[in-house]
Amino acid sequence: MSDQDLKLKFETMEAGDFKDFAKAMTDYIAEYLENIRDRQVVPSVKPGYLRPLVPEQAPEKAEPWTAVMADIERVVMSGVTHWHSPRFHAYFPTANSYPAIVADMLSGAIACIGFTWIASPACTELEVVMLDWLGQMLGLPESFLARSGGEAGGVIQGTASEATLVALLGAKNRTMLRVKEQHPEWTDTDILSKLVGYCNKQAHSSVERAGLLGGVKLRALQPDGKRRLRGDTLKDAIEEDVRNGLIPFYVVATLGTTSSCAFDNLEEIGEVCSSKNIWLHVDAAYAGSAFICPEYRYLMKGVDKADSFNFNPHKWMLVNFDCSAMWLKEPRWIIDAFNVDPLYLKHDQQGSAPDYRHWQIPLGRRFRALKLWFVLRLYGVENLQKHIRKHIALAHLFERLCSADERFEIYEEVTMGLVCFRLKGGNEQNEELLRRINGRGKIHLVPSKIDDTYFLRVAICSRFSEESDIHISWEEVKASADEILKAR
Amino acid sequence: MSDQDLKLKFETMEAGDFKDFAKAMTDYIAEYLENIRDRQVVPSVKPGYLRPLVPEQAPEKAEPWTAVMADIERVVMSGVTHWHSPRFHAYFPTANSYPAIVADMLSGAIACIGFTWIASPACTELEVVMLDWLGQMLGLPESFLARSGGEAGGVIQGTASEATLVALLGAKNRTMLRVKEQHPEWTDTDILSKLVGYCNKQAHSSVERAGLLGGVKLRALQPDGKRRLRGDTLKDAIEEDVRNGLIPFYVVATLGTTSSCAFDNLEEIGEVCSSKNIWLHVDAAYAGSAFICPEYRYLMKGVDKADSFNFNPHKWMLVNFDCSAMWLKEPRWIIDAFNVDPLYLKHDQQGSAPDYRHWQIPLGRRFRALKLWFVLRLYGVENLQKHIRKHIALAHLFERLCSADERFEIYEEVTMGLVCFRLKGGNEQNEELLRRINGRGKIHLVPSKIDDTYFLRVAICSRFSEESDIHISWEEVKASADEILKAR
Numbered sequence: 014m015s016d017q018d019l020k021l022k023f024e025t026m027e028a029g030d031f032k033d034f035a036k037a038m039t040d041y042i043a044e045y046l047e048n049i050r051d052r053q054v055v056p057s058v059k060p061g062y063l064r065p066l067v068p069e070q071a072p073e074k075a076e077p078w079t080a081v082m083a084d085i086e087r088v089v090m091s092g093v094t095h096w097h098s099p100r101f102h103a104y105f106p107t108a109n110s111y112p113a114i115v116a117d118m119l120s121g122a123i124a125c126i127g128f129t130w131i132a133s134p135a136c137t138e139l140e141v142v143m144l145d146w147l148g149q150m151l152g153l154p155e156s157f158l159a160r161s162g163g164e165a166g167g168v169i170q171g172t173a174s175e176a177t178l179v180a181l182l183g184a185k186n187r188t189m190l191r192v193k194e195q196h197p198e199w200t201d202t203d204i205l206s207k208l209v210g211y212c213n214k215q216a217h218s219s220v221e222r223a224g225l226l227g228g229v230k231l232r233a234l235q236p237d238g239k240r241r242l243r244g245d246t247l248k249d250a251i252e253e254d255v256r257n258g259l260i261p262f263y264v265v266a267t268l269g270t271t272s273s274c275a276f277d278n279l280e281e282i283g284e285v286c287s288s289k290n291i292w293l294h295v296d297a298a299y300a301g302s303a304f305i306c307p308e309y310r311y312l313m314k315g316v317d318k319a320d321s322f323n324f325n326p327h328k329w330m331l332v333n334f335d336c337s338a339m340w341l342k343e344p345r346w347i348i349d350a351f352n353v354d355p356l357y358l359k360h361d362q363q364g365s366a367p368d369y370r371h372w373q374i375p376l377g378r379r380f381r382a383l384k385l386w387f388v389l390r391l392y393g394v395e396n397l398q399k400h401i402r403k404h405i406a407l408a409h410l411f412e413r414l415c416s417a418d419e420r421f422e423i424y425e426e427v428t429m430g431l432v433c434f435r436l437k438g439g440n441e442q443n444e445e446l447l448r449r450i451n452g453r454g455k456i457h458l459v460p461s462k463i464d465d466t467y468f469l470r471v472a473i474c475s476r477f478s479e480e481s482d483i484h485i486s487w488e489e490v491k492a493s494a495d496e497i498l499k500a501r
Numbered sequence: 502m503s504d505q506d507l508k509l510k511f512e513t514m515e516a517g518d519f520k521d522f523a524k525a526m527t528d529y530i531a532e533y534l535e536n537i538r539d540r541q542v543v544p545s546v547k548p549g550y551l552r553p554l555v556p557e558q559a560p561e562k563a564e565p566w567t568a569v570m571a572d573i574e575r576v577v578m579s580g581v582t583h584w585h586s587p588r589f590h591a592y593f594p595t596a597n598s599y600p601a602i603v604a605d606m607l608s609g610a611i612a613c614i615g616f617t618w619i620a621s622p623a624c625t626e627l628e629v630v631m632l633d634w635l636g637q638m639l640g641l642p643e644s645f646l647a648r649s650g651g652e653a654g655g656v657i658q659g660t661a662s663e664a665t666l667v668a669l670l671g672a673k674n675r676t677m678l679r680v681k682e683q684h685p686e687w688t689d690t691d692i693l694s695k696l697v698g699y700c701n702k703q704a705h706s707s708v709e710r711a712g713l714l715g716g717v718k719l720r721a722l723q724p725d726g727k728r729r730l731r732g733d734t735l736k737d738a739i740e741e742d743v744r745n746g747l748i749p750f751y752v753v754a755t756l757g758t759t760s761s762c763a764f765d766n767l768e769e770i771g772e773v774c775s776s777k778n779i780w781l782h783v784d785a786a787y788a789g790s791a792f793i794c795p796e797y798r799y800l801m802k803g804v805d806k807a808d809s810f811n812f813n814p815h816k817w818m819l820v821n822f823d824c825s826a827m828w829l830k831e832p833r834w835i836i837d838a839f840n841v842d843p844l845y846l847k848h849d850q851q852g853s854a855p856d857y858r859h860w861q862i863p864l865g866r867r868f869r870a871l872k873l874w875f876v877l878r879l880y881g882v883e884n885l886q887k888h889i890r891k892h893i894a895l896a897h898l899f900e901r902l903c904s905a906d907e908r909f910e911i912y913e914e915v916t917m918g919l920v921c922f923r924l925k926g927g928n929e930q931n932e933e934l935l936r937r938i939n940g941r942g943k944i945h946l947v948p949s950k951i952d953d954t955y956f957l958r959v960a961i962c963s964r965f966s967e968e969s970d971i972h973i974s975w976e977e978v979k980a981s982a983d984e985i986l987k988a989r
């Protein structure tokens with residue numbers, strides 16, 4: 014260290030350059046998104062494509078922003094899978110909207126780390142209020158909302174996976190404490206080895222992972238013929254386990270499974286859980302957004318019996334990743350499980366507002382409520398409902414086209430923006446169909462398999478999707494089927 | 502659902518409006534950051550301030566962007582703690598730079614979810630290469646880099662807390678498998694209850710939390726007089742535990758503790774871990790950025806013995822949150838621990854490029870490598886080094902000012918951008934000092950306490966900090982001390 018270091022000046026981007034760069038990027042983004050339909054949805058690059066396109070080391074000197082801008086198409090876009098293209102039908106949608114992008118700019122500029130209230134009061138408080146707005150939009154019971162005046166309330170998690178894990182840890186903590194009171198002679202290890210949780214076999218892989226992470230058994234139960242977990246199945250499993258000396262502590266009900274968008278029977282499951290004092294977590298990662306439309310709320314009947322509820326505005330509600338909304342009736346079980354409280358994080362107002370670091374796995378957190386605020390205001394509830402309704406209508410359009418072709422069958426009832434279908438043939442034929450469709454490079458799908466039946470999934474993903482796009486996607490599927498069936 | 506839904510159009514932000522809004526936001530951000538020094542660093546709001554400032558519910562209809570823009574000062578900025586103000590000296594810095602903000606715009610526009618290679622090849626591949634660039638900048642051994650051709654390589658985690666947990670899970674998996682081979686008669690529960698990890702008592706709270714989450718014992722060991730964990734202490738603890746039938750499996754060495762920026766003796770610790778086949782994780786969350794300056798690498802001597810290494814470019818290297826860089830020599834132990842592989846996430850190229858979802862706790866992940874790429878290119882290594890050197894020089898300036906006032910003492914040797922100091926008096930006097938300083942509202946500090954000694958921390962946080970700012974901060978400290986000492 015020398016005194017000269019005190020005078021060091023960066024030779025790098027200043028405010029003027031930033032304005033030019035950000036404005037050029039804004040134009041680039043608008044151009045990219047408005048014309049995304051014309052790009053090849055999945056790039057044809059091979060693993061390792063990128064390394065030769067960039068230098069082996071970081072540059073010593075600052076480069077001009079124009080050099081970076083010039084590399085975007087060449088280096089990045091050449092290897093991007095365009096999730097927001099109307100030709101993209103894989104997985105589930107992920108959100109993207111103009112208001113969310115601008116909100117993230119502001120979040121990046123403020124760049125506070127909102128681990129405690131004092132670390133940036135606005136960051137915590139806007140989140141509390143936005144989760145109340147959102148909870149009302151969904152028709153969640155008041156017992157989940159902060160405005161009800163109790164401890165309940167919402168929090169933005171990074172992902173649904175984290176929400177499932179957080180809920181599991183809360184459930185584990187609550188149960189461990191209860192059992193310890195009943196059996197003071199048992200050690201933590203004893204109790205832990207007896208805990209058992211439950212989910213639908215079709216639950217998302219993150220549920221199994223949460224079990225692995227939390228070090229507890231999770232039983233994946235057989236759904237009914239419509240891929241729904243039913244109350245009786247759950248009840249039988251619980252009673253069997255209790256007879257064997259285990260301690261049921263956690264149930265994940267999935268509303269909108271990843272494979273086929275099936276809905277567990279929440280009403281029946283809720284009854285079982287509340288009668289047996291078991292923590293019920295609802296994972297509505299994708300489908301939860303639809304509950305902003307009252308006509309779909311029948312699918313979440315029984316939600317009043319849940320202890321925690323989660324869905325991803327970053328999937329289907331136009332708020333960019335990461336924004337996974339979670340509500341907890343009794344956050345104390347989680348706060349308690351996580352409470353590690355060093356002096357440098359203490360502050361005078363503790364207790365009068367949530368310190369969200371106790372509600373999540375990571376310590377640091379961005380100002381994520383801004384993008385929720387911007388999206389809710391710049392769309393308004395009405396336009397968000399339109400977005401959902403339109404996607405569902407487009408899915409039904411695809412369903413109709415597919416049903417009208419007698420070579421095909423619909424695998425699962427279409428309720429949301431997902432169509433599960435297959436050729437009336439063997440799995441191999443359907444695997445071949447998928448290979449052809451993706452091989453033609455015009456649209457992108459992923460398959461799924463339930464009970465040895467392989468099928469294809471068309472998810473409506475893009476906010477730019479129109480009727481004509483669905484016809485194009487259907488034509489691609491049909492043409493691929495023609496190829497296969499002709500080839501025979 | 503009705504057929505009319507197919508024709509639904511949003512009445513909301515289109516590309517033209519987006520351009521106007523994003524450009525207005527760009528100007529606002531430049532104005533905000535360039536004049537941040539003039540804002541009150543911590544707002545004077547009370548818990549609950551925000552709710553009355555916004556409606557009780559989300560609007561039904563879309564609002565114009567100008568309405569949102571008009572609310573930013575009133576609703577948000579009135580409650581923001583300005584982490585990037587030169588008057589902010591709390592915690593450790595968090596990064597913020599113009600290039601990173603623009604990169605995040607692009608990341609938001611592409612909005613891919615990079616859980617597998619195929620889900621967006623560019624997202625995975627740029628990350629692999631950027632972590633190689635960064636590893637070289639730090640002088641990490643080749644055995645951590647992807648370009649070495651083996652399985653090793655880097656990954657961007659959301660936070661250092663997650664990195665510590667991921668490493669712990671890898672260590673747990675590796676050890677469980679080894680012990681199971683040696684003792685096929687032991688159950689998982691048996692083994693788990695014997696595992697024990699180690700860290701410095703001064704390790705970050707996230708280490709204790711990782712132990713809680715992972716369900717394993719972690720022993721916090723007593724550091725030497727300079728708050729450094731030493732090899733002998735570790736060795737003794739391990740040997741004691743082995744005698745008692747436990748299985749040591751994990752050590753976290755901290756380079757730059759949160760309390761006082763002390764450095765564990767990595768060389769000694771590395772020797773112990775490698776001789777005993779224990780996973781060594783290095784947590785250099787804050788201080789790691791300094792290793793881009795060769796003159797500080799002496800502090801990471803022994804890093805070649807580590808299994809995993811982590812630091813946060815989102816703290817001190819001008820890459821906006823979230824960007825925590827982690828390298829693993831043998832990622833297979835983590836991939837293995839997490840490998841839950843549903844059909845809809847499988848793809849043809851599996852194995853030839855990393856599928857990063859197996860390297861992390863969440864499933865979803867943003868395109869975070871872009872901001873690393875933009876920052877490295879638009880600053881260049883040279884300017885990033887200047888940033889580090891200048892912050893360290895400013896810390897030494899504060900140290901000199903403080904040392905020259907005989908009422909004060911420096912609590913910890915200043916090596917990085919943190920000065921730990923106190924009045925030569927009791928803890929209560931120092932608590933009073935902090936209350937006065939923060940109460941005057943000009944600057945913001947947080948305290949710490951080690952072995953019953955309470956002290957104050959001045960972290961150099963802002964990239965706008967200049968010599969004159971340090972003088973102002975020192976004057977604030979001095980004036981507060983004058984008040985107290987006069988009052989007696």
Ligand SMILES: Cc1ncc(COP(=O)(O)O)c(C=O)c1O
Pocket residue numbers: 105171172173174175217219267269270271296297298299325337863864865
């Ligand atoms: C039902 C369900 N749960 C959880 C997830 C995981 O979401 P995330 O990536 O936010 O963890 C998904 C993702 O598709 C899902 O469909």
Ligand SMILES: Cc1ncc(COP(=O)(O)O)c(C=O)c1O
Pocket residue numbers: 375376377593659660661662663705707755757758759784785786787813825
């Ligand atoms: C030494 C150390 N480790 C870990 C962390 C946690 O960092 P993160 O917020 O990225 O989890 C910190 C934060 O200050 C730290 O100083």
